[in-house]
Amino acid sequence: MNIIDLNDASRALSDLRTARPLVHNITNYVAMTLSANVLLALGASPAMVHAVEEVEDFVSISSSLVINIGTLSPRWVEAMGLAARKANSLGKPWVLDPVGCGATPYRTNVAASLATLRPTIIRGNASEIMSLAGAAGAGGQGVDSTAASAQALDSARALAKKTGAVVAVTGEVDYVCDGHETVGITGGDALMPLSTALGCALSAVTAAFAAVRAPFAATVAALAVYGAAGREAALRCNGNGPGHLPAELCDALHGADLAMLERHAAIRASVTA
Amino acid sequence: MNIIDLNDASRALSDLRTARPLVHNITNYVAMTLSANVLLALGASPAMVHAVEEVEDFVSISSSLVINIGTLSPRWVEAMGLAARKANSLGKPWVLDPVGCGATPYRTNVAASLATLRPTIIRGNASEIMSLAGAAGAGGQGVDSTAASAQALDSARALAKKTGAVVAVTGEVDYVCDGHETVGITGGDALMPLSTALGCALSAVTAAFAAVRAPFAATVAALAVYGAAGREAALRCNGNGPGHLPAELCDALHGADLAMLERHAAIRASVTA
Amino acid sequence: MNIIDLNDASRALSDLRTARPLVHNITNYVAMTLSANVLLALGASPAMVHAVEEVEDFVSISSSLVINIGTLSPRWVEAMGLAARKANSLGKPWVLDPVGCGATPYRTNVAASLATLRPTIIRGNASEIMSLAGAAGAGGQGVDSTAASAQALDSARALAKKTGAVVAVTGEVDYVCDGHETVGITGGDALMPLSTALGCALSAVTAAFAAVRAPFAATVAALAVYGAAGREAALRCNGNGPGHLPAELCDALHGADLAMLERHAAIRASVTA
Structure with missing residues (x-):
């Protein structure tokens, strides 16, 4: 059993800051700068x-x-395959973010193909995870989900079993499962979907935690820290809108500690919903 | 006659937020993140x-x-042609932003070629519109205009007649014409040209409005809303410079309403200047 | 002798703002938007x-x-070579930023090859300059330096002699050398490495100064102005972290003047360290 609590997440964050892992990103043009800044702010x-x-x-x-x-x-797809295989051969963890899976056949095929290359962790929104798991009726509007994360739980479990990956479905509530166990994480804020690439940057953060923890614990810690920082950042926007959210998120991640986690995040083990 | 006033623009904004249109962007690397954030903030x-x-x-x-x-x-040019033709075949509106037209022969040729594919709307600065219309002496310094928008009015009208598109020339005053009629829109702020890709993001906003209004009305509404939000955002920068302008612009678009439009924008029909 | 002081740097800044040089950037996806905004804010x-x-x-x-x-x-590498050769043939200054040189053989080879094309100025961190100079034991963690700038001084001098370029090594202290003379510049802040692409944007700023000054003076002026603005920007972040640093840096560059230079920067000629 993967019992992880906020204290574990906080210790993982400390270890990450000490280790200062080099995280290799093959990511999209929209998310590159934010992913880099989020990773730097995190440590x-x-x-x-x-x-x-x-x-x-x-x-x-x-x-x-x-x-x-x-x-x-x-x-880029060719490079993604080469990088994934190299990571596997060296035993290094890698995270797959299947952005917009289901939106076009090309995108769905590329995601499905990468999912066969034994990703350590897969993180997506509900529509993406349902599409990648082959669920019928996986909705989606371009790269945004039209389904709630809880609707994708069965798909996430099936995908975890099929690929061997830890699977995270993020949304209003985040879920992490490995085929045996499911954990729910709350945190975040309704402002977050109004700022681009925050999910992509979360995948990068998950990869950073995967450098210092086993996949399941890394994913839970990443989601808890990011959810707490996201909530803190949204509060600091003072109701003015999402414009300053990326900057505030970096500041919140830079200052994240156990107190912030306890203020804004919760981890519920053995979710059955 | 296309009589559009600030009330119409405000209603178009409400309809946009209700419809939450999926806007497909084939845009440049510099503008991608801002375009995404501006569209999300707008709704x-x-x-x-x-x-x-x-x-x-x-x-x-x-x-x-x-x-x-x-x-x-x-x-990318190949993809642009495929996308434009597909949009035409499905009757979906598309906006052409001829960034830097006139700066190099390659760029001018690509813009001219795309302009023959029946864009619904063309938006550019004065130098770009003059160059695309084939005007002699179309100035330009790289991607920045060296001409005032009013100087490009004849070119805009000629371009509208030649292509069938609604043409917008943006600058200190913005103009929209369709070959028959011209409308002038004021708003915006001198700080805006000091922050990159604001014009590119405006083209994306215009595409969003084109999902809920006919081309002429969509363009006028987009320019009025963007100009008002731009002015509001510039004021919120408190004279400190353009650094926070992108974030403030997102916040202003997020909170834009009729009162903001009335405070900062004006639409003048039947401009002859 | 290249005697340059803060008054010279301030005058170069004034001349830059008057000339408003068009700076052509072939730069990385992460740095594009920031480089554009920094250049616009600077003038x-x-x-x-x-x-x-x-x-x-x-x-x-x-x-x-x-x-x-x-x-x-x-x-892109092909385009870089074409652009460098064209700049040489027209006598226009160009700056080489060898990001991540030493991290992979491909990257090292491309940087070495570009360095043979007579760059006017080369700017990098200590690990990059040491690697490009062929120094044994040039450390580096991906694109971040693991060495202090002073450790790279011998490499910088050797590289300047070999290539004919003015070479800048930036870090906690910045150094500029041309094979004969070395100048040290202080300024900046420990917060700066926690925000991505600030070094890349500095290379763009150096190119802007190279449009209005000879290479050595341009580089020193660029580093002094950027270091002072970076320090000013970091102070305005109020200890909250690096999130708002890019925006604050743009504002500081926009408002940079001799007083800001005198507050935060120093130029020490004839450094022998």
């Missing part, structure tokens, strides 16, 4: 490297890898 | 998709499309 | 153009060029 060291000519070499010097399919093209 | 749902392998499928599920040539390469 | 006119089909034409209309290898791919 990790980010790099964005996607050329077929160097991705494998870069995996070799990195602590973990995130592959995000937000803005696809064939050469 | 639309953005997606950035540019691969030849999926652009047509994505047009099919989108409400409208923006094609922005800011950072060009041949595969 | 320059930025453009991001990288297609093989148009880079040479764009160099022809630009005042200076920056080539940054942060996110590489073969077509």
